[in-house]
Amino acid sequence: MDWHHQLLDSVIWLCKAFAISMVAIACITALLGKFTYWGQQFLRVTWVWFSPVRNWRPLGILSLLILMTLFAVRMDILFTFWSNGMYTSLQNFNAAAFWSLMAVFGILASVHVVRGLVNFYISQAFQIHWRVWLTENLMARWLDQQAYYRSQHLPGRTDNPDQRIQQDISGFVSSSLTLFLGLISSAVSLFSFTLILWSLSGTLTLFGAEIPRAMIFLVYAYVLVATVFAVKLGRPLIKLNFLSEKLNADFRYALIRLREYGENIAFFRGEAVEHRTLLKRFSHVIENTWAIVFRSLKFQGFNLGINQLAVVFPVVVQAPRFFSKQITLGDLMQASQAFGQVQDALSFFRTSYDEFASYRAIVNRLTGFLDTVDAADQLTMPQIAHQGQNFAVEALTVKSPGGAILTANLNLALAPGAALLVRGPSGVGKTTLLRAIAGLWPYADGKIVYPAGQQCLFLPQKPYLPLGTLRSALYYPSAEPAQPDDSAVRAILEQIQLGHLTVQLDTESEWSNILSLGEQQRLALGRVLLHRPQLVFLDEASSAMDEGLEHAMYSLLRKQLPDVILISVGHRSSLAAFHSSELILQHGGKWILSNLP
Structure with a gap:
């Protein structure tokens, strides 16, 4: 061959x-x-x-x-x-x-x-x-x-x-x-x-x-x-x-x-x-x-x-x-x-x-x-716009997945510094209303107007702590800066009564398993102080704190962020002192909006 x-x-x-x-x-x-x-x-x-x-x-x-x-x-x-x-x-x-x-x-x-x-x-x-x-x-x-x-x-x-x-x-x-x-x-x-x-x-x-x-x-x-x-x-x-x-x-x-x-x-x-x-x-x-x-x-x-x-x-x-x-x-x-x-x-x-x-x-x-x-x-969602300095809800109707009306034709407007307390019996749809306002609930229609160019933070009852260091958990949802301001971070931990954790700022661990629920809620409030957003939603975000600690945390928020718009869901009557208006949800989609003294 x-x-x-x-x-x-x-x-x-x-x-x-x-x-x-x-x-x-x-x-x-x-x-x-x-x-x-x-x-x-x-x-x-x-x-x-x-x-x-x-x-x-x-x-x-x-x-x-x-x-x-x-x-x-x-x-x-x-x-x-x-x-x-x-x-x-x-x-x-x-x-x-x-x-x-x-x-x-x-x-x-x-x-x-x-x-x-x-x-x-x-x-x-x-x-x-x-x-x-x-x-x-x-x-x-x-x-x-x-x-x-x-x-x-x-x-x-x-x-x-x-x-x-x-x-x-x-x-x-x-x-x-x-x-x-x-x-x-x-x-x-x-x-x-x-x-x-x-x-x-x-x-x-x-x-x-x-x-x-x-x-x-x-x-x-x-x-x-x-x-x-x-x-x-x-x-x-x-x-x-x-x-x-x-x-x-x-x-x-x-x-x-x-x-x-x-x-x-x-x-x-x-x-x-x-x-x-x-x-x-x-x-x-x-x-x-x-x-x-x-x-x-x-x-x-x-x-x-x-x-x-x-x-x-x-x-x-x-x-x-x-x-x-x-x-x-x-x-x-x-x-x-x-x-x-x-x-x-x-x-x-x-x-x-x-x-x-x-x-x-x-x-x-x-x-x-x-x-x-x-x-x-x-999935359909409410119409969302970003304009002006106020927060507003226009003709918002929220339904359950089965079609039952939870909140019907809601209208409200909040200026900088205003605070709204949402109350009502259990199961009436308070958290669902917050989800709809945040643009997360698909069974809703209407219009929601956020302040232009401003960050909004949502604080649930059980905060989310990402994997990583305590510092990254505090900065969440933003990434850690290349050159963080340690003095500012330590000052915030002192203000939210977590000063004992300053020595562990750069320790990597599963912090959601280490910190108690009350400590996690305070850390979430520390995020608000660090990011200084224009609008904050708090869904029973202080439920794991005693009334004295809750009073101290809300006082801190109002003092450090006087222009922030707060929308809180809570059952305690003591929260009324930190809010300017109250929205009471009722069964059948009814609601009552009133000013607080």
Whole structure:
């Protein structure tokens, strides 16, 4: 064999195969994106990443990976020709040809190893960059327009969105590239090795009939029948893999809640109930896992049997031609290898069906996540404007998710320095009104006018303390400045009677588990003093303090921020001394607005 010609043929083959592959991929992508639901799902999740308008590099690197895949197929072809020559030299006892072919093998093997390492690095780098972009993109969608919160109000909302961002994206990126390149490799291998098998195939007499080029027809019929049975056996894996992701996420979420509410559970001695809940969710995981195991036994057992039979099938078919000396030992071995390559290429979908099933479940979960984000963006909200210095509510009507009116046609206006106390019986909708005024409640209509260009802070009954240092918790929702004013921060901690914490300002810890609820509420008031907003909502933000401490904190707010607009929800009558007006909510949507002495 002239290996110089083989090298030239390989270069020409790679160029032709690459050009044909790129044209075919472009056409298939366009057709899949337009006419198939899967294609539309894929493009919806990640097309922007590949768009050359955004950046040409992803498509460029993907083209390089396709070229490396084609190179691997060509190497397999060269190895079959090498195998033919090597076995023929053994059959002919040609030592010179044998050792010459060993030298050729050393070159081919070295090139193959280098290609594998380069391909591994490029594919891993590509996946990392793709995953980073997709994660950042979906996180931005999740946080934009407060979809993470508004989605709670959707019927049948997405389960475990955190898992879809963290785990499903990783699986999507990895499986997309693996299946895509595997499909290209199989298609090119099928065409290339079919030509080799065609040249090595002979006539087979079967039941008195002669079948020309029998190996070609037999391998296609063999794999087609096997694929039909494999698809039938593997179809239930799609649903089972989807359930596996969901049930595992539900179990993990229950474990996270156990840690988050550990103190409450410990006080109630609720370990037995929590144990039963965890065992129940875990049992669902195990039941589904056993279902996957039994289904996979059938599927993989069938595939293993088919693959083992394929090892001897081509040798049995070609053996009569070998013993009649129509072909050499090298031809027999090359035909066997070509048969295996064609069989593997045709069997790609069959052997990868379980991975396709998992991939489909992942794509469904990611598109379901995007459906939730889009639906959250479509939820109606009150009209919000930022103008002037006053805060105003115009014709605001707040409803429950079931349609019951909680507050009807509310109108009020608050000037700088004004303070409104919202009161009413439990369950009347006081907190819901604050959510609607803050633009968080979708079952409301009307107009809300905020002071122009001013920051608003919302202080709930249980404050949110982010992970990190005590300083970062105090600065939240703003980032820590590069050069913080320690004297100002320490002064604020002294004013809110948390001066003993000044030495721990830069200590990282889970402060929500260290500070009492009363201390957390005072820290939230410290945020108000630090940020000096124009408008503050306090939803029972001092309920964990005694009346004396509450009086001191409200006095501090009124003294340090005389122009701030306060809107407080509270039950204690002592709060009236710090507010200029009172809004009493009543059942049926009624309300009474009056001035306080």
